[in-house]
Amino acid sequence: MTLLGDRQQLSYIASQAADARVNLELETEGMTLNIGPQHPATHGTLRIIARLDGEQVVWVDPSCGYMHRGYEKLTEVRTYPQVTALVNRIDWLGSFANEVPFILAAEKLMGIEAPLRAQHIRTILFELSRIANVSLFLGDLGVQLGAITPVFMAFRDREYVLNLIEGATGGRFHPNFDRIGGLKDDLPAGWIDETRTVMKKLRRFCDEIEDLLFGNEIFQSRTRGIGVIPRDIALQYGMSGANLRASGVDWDLRRDQSLPMAWDKVDWKVWTHPDGDSFARCWVRLQEVRESTRIVEQLVDTIPAGPVMTKVPRIIKVPEGEAWVCTENPLGEMGYYVVSQGDLGPFRVKIRSASFNNMSITPWLLKGVYVPDIVTILASLYFILGDIDR
Amino acid sequence: MNTVSLIIAEVPYWGQSLLRVLGGLVAVLLPAGTIVYLFLFKMMSFMQSRLGPMEAGPYGSMQLFAEVGKWLQKEDIYPARADKFIFKLAPLIVLASTFLLVVVVPFGPDAWFTNFEAGIFYALAVSSISVLGILIAGWSSANKYSLLGGLRAAGQLIAYELPMVLAVIGVVIQAGTMNLQGIVLAQNSGSMFGFDGLGNPYVLTQFVGFVIFMISVQAELTQAPFDMPVAESELVSGYMTEYSGFRFLIFFIGEFATAGVFAMIASVLFLGGWAVPFSWFGWTTMDSVDNWMNLAGPLILFTKMMVIMFLVMWVRFSYPRLREDQLQRFAWKVLIPISLVNIMLTAILKVAF
């Protein structure tokens, strides 16, 4: 497949060069188009400066930072438990998933592990936030491509998931529920039954989206073969998550590394796609939502009894050391490199967010596409502004 | 000449003109309002599992008036670097083409504004005037998105004019006339294989032509999946980006009024227009049609128009958008060859039978 991708890219480059020669001869003047910072396709404040030739992109420069909040600096003046409130806001659609790797890193440094029940519930909430996040992507995908109906279905069904998250954590968007050593609370009564019904609804939503969008010829013609990322390029740029798996790399951090979470206790599948184009990226995400519903369904059946919080001191001081923990977040690999010097707060936290790497490929990827394809490719790469800018 | 025409003939010329203007306004604005409320507000909402407007009037039926009131109150903004005269002219051109278009639509045996011999020819010619309006709107806005949108609209509307004309030719061959009234007559007094209970609506015999015509109408009206000129996720709103208040309202009315008029023309061409099959009431020619059809005809046409609009809107709400080059390829490589073959077959069959 990589060969095919390479060949496509080469032919692409050749055709671009030919075009450029023609333009040089005709001396056609280009146009610089500012996409953003306020533009519907950037869902946030991303600015893409595109130099166009007709409707074809010649050169592109994504300019981010309009939302840079300096979380890496802010963590240095916060205590460990306070940091989760910050990192919640990185990928604001899958907030809970942001907290987990940081908490795991702190726990690793302290040498403690959350009780088994807490690990299970963490995994459930992690997967729920993935569903909430990616189901919105599936709807938004339609809007970016001009189909307005799917997004309402996405909002409708995502609401059930948000209600679940709210029921368990008290917060719809920013739960701040994870604690060093476990969770703030146990699950409320009746939550598990509710979860089962919601997971069924979400699977039906996936079927609907598959019918409405993925089976549509126009959708396919808009996404197939658009924005092809070959395997080795994806690795070089540090693409992660569905973007990497859509390029044929069978790598999922949930499966391939051992963390004190419950993914290894259930039966699920890592989906990959050989094509590496926009369609593949969208398709892999659709399958991931389905797998997530399966994971959640299996996990709610096997939650072990016990406490949700291990014994931790009231004032959390993390021993000196360094730890790197990354998880497979909705957007891709999210990791925290935490340096502790035995203080109340971290000495330095490097936040490795998925979208930053995923977006850094755009200057390479958007060269030579048409203006509508910018939108397709940006939508299929799936970034959250907070996740790029941190 | 029957009585209605006689009554009209006795009205002085200025009175006739006034009646025509009023009739034209009703014929343009009423369908536009109905389409916006029924389809854009309600049908879209129900398809998207929401209720749509519910506050203004029963079931939000007065919402449109509220919206119009809102737009009328808004400040009339134009960009500093805009070409102001042209910028202000553009929406009027778009709306004018709609009014020019509606004059050839027959609403009843005697209820028409004009009865051109080459009615359909005129309609197809006039319908492309709106391209001018859109193009200069895009150009004069001094906005790159608008310019791209305007150019896309120009390219698209020109590309789809051709299959539309070619699709209509099949109808013209079969009916043997370019007069829209004649086409209505031919459909409703005709028969299929000796069975005249349904007349001969060309949607059955010219089905290929109907499909091509509907696709072209979809593109001509810049409705999804052919809405690249306004593509809100790429070009924000294309040529309409810089328009606000009343001028945006005119574009908005123009969009849906044109949709309504095109749906009327489609129902005249393919669904039998204002008439019901003549055999139901034993009519044979246009003159033998009863007078009450001048009142019932507009309602029948309106119903048929709504059916057509339902199809247009259904597609609009469920399909993603094509890309500009794919659209051009579709027009030139698929629609035009098929419609040419359709013309050929129609001509052969016409001669054979």
Place this chain on the structure above:
Amino acid sequence: MANPPNEEEFQLSLTTDTPAATDVVRDGILARVQAALGDKIVESLLKPGDDIWVRVRTESWRETAVILRDLGFSYFDFLSAIDWLPSPFGRGEDDPTEPAPVRDNTIRHGYTGGDTRIQMLARVVDPTTSMGINLKADVPDDNAHIESWTTVYAGANWHEREAWEMFGITFDGHPDLRHIYLPTDFEGFPLRKDFPLLARIVKPWPGIVDVEPMPGGDQDEPAQDGDAQ
């Protein structure tokens, strides 16, 4: 800090430095990396069941990347830096009305040690085994510059731009060293420890973190509900 509840005791009971004693997989990886890199390595550390840290010489920073990439670590994870200088502003909780407290500003390096104030920190991963290496390299104190990785890992481009504007490290051979987050005319390097967090300077932090006595709670009891802050 109002009445710390036997803090030291908990600290001692929790830090257990004996997890998995041996780690065959990582041992093998480290051996391979050591063989390939040779004397480019200054120091290396393996924590069984956790991770590998390797500190390389400053001048062989790029070469290391090339060798590791060819060794199978083809996935570029991230690149950043660490400023080891303890912050002269503490945690931004000083009372501005009182004289600034005297702080110990001796540099304590983390794993694999170090000689300079600012260190590079990067991570590359082998996607087939999902095993990564944390790489470090000293950045000269007087003239902070190091070789660019952009020709080795294309994804390093943006990360180096970020490190450049946040730490002031110049990357030799970077094609496009511009600001990525900050405005073009921004002065200073925000993630350096001597760059004050202005929000904390302008307005003193009111919630100087303290544990208030829980109503009815036993002071010596550790928090059960995780309300540890």
